[in-house]
Structures are given as structure tokens and as C-alpha cells.
Amino acid sequence: PWLEAEAPKLLPKNPVRQAMDYALRQRTALSRYCDDGRLAIDGSVINSLPVDVMKEKLVGKVIAVDLSSRRDYLVDYDELPSPWAVLRGRLLPFERRHRVPGLASTLLKATEIGTMARTKDLCKQADLLLQPPVGGFSMTEVKGFDRIVHVGYEHTRERLAETGFK
Secondary structure (H helix, E strand, O other): OHHHHHHHHOOOOOHHHHHHHHHHHOOOOOOEEEEOOEEEEOOOOOOOOOHHHHHHOOOOOOEEEOOOOOOOOEOOOOOOOOHHHHHHHHHOOOOOOOOOOOHHHHHHHHHHHHHHHHHHHHHHHOOEEEOOOOOOOOOOOHHHHHHHHHHHHHHHHHHHHHHOOO
16 A cells, blocks of 8 residues: 555656556465464476376376475465565664575575465375475575485385385
8 A cells, every 4th residue: 555655756757766667566465474473485487297188198106295385474464564564674773674585595585385275186196106205405505405315215225114115
């Protein structure tokens, strides 16, 4: 509401007005909401676990490796603060400071949320599902590569032993 009320007060060619108009146009594309203290971002949908595609190809048994994050992004507010409220909180010492995720986390979470329900269904179709505990690693953690491989390898060995999968 504040952005919609203030934008018309500036001249159309003013760079701040143009930025405000852009933000207003992107509202639906970047719709975000809070639910029970969890920040959810509506994002794109991709097939990150193509079990259905492999089943159609009749390749035999399908082993799926689900690396989806099971991390919640908790926030301490009921409604999403406006970008101006976040900016005021960062610039003015007596304003409430809102804790918001960074751009990279937001984009990655948007993609993840778009695929969560589909991935859950696809996991059920796999002959063997591997879900290595890699949630403690960042998607951009290049230095942890060897540890990530080790965690995945050990998890796979344990799952193969416990299921007797051949």
C-alpha cells in the first residue's frame, strides 16, 4: 500500500519512481508470504528427480537420489515487511531490523519450493530412494566437495545393506 500511494507523487522519469513502478509490476512474479513463521517463495517448477522419465524408458530398476534441502527458513514476523521497511531497518538505528534471506538463498528456495510436491510424488515411484544427509552443506560449498561425496557414499552403502537392493 505505501509503495502504491507514494509512487504517483514522483515524476514518471524519476529513477526512484521507475524503480518503484518496476517493484510494483514484479509483485505477482515474486509473490512471497509468511505461513506459521516460515518464509515461502513461489518459484519455478523443474523436474529435478526424473524418475517418471526413466520409468517410461523401461531401463529396469530406477535408483533415485534426492538431494532436496529439508531446511526451513524461519522468520520472526507474520507478514512480509515491505522493501522500504527492510531498508529503513538497515539505515535507521531505532527502526525494527527485519531478518530476511539473501538473494541467492531466495532464488534457490524459490526453485526448491516449486519442485517439492512433485519430488515427493516422484520419490514414491523409485525402486530405491537415496536421500543422503547433505542438508548441512551449502549449494555453493565447493570446498566441502570431498566431505559431501563421503556422506553420499556412506549413506548409499547403508541403504543398500539395509534394503538388500540388487
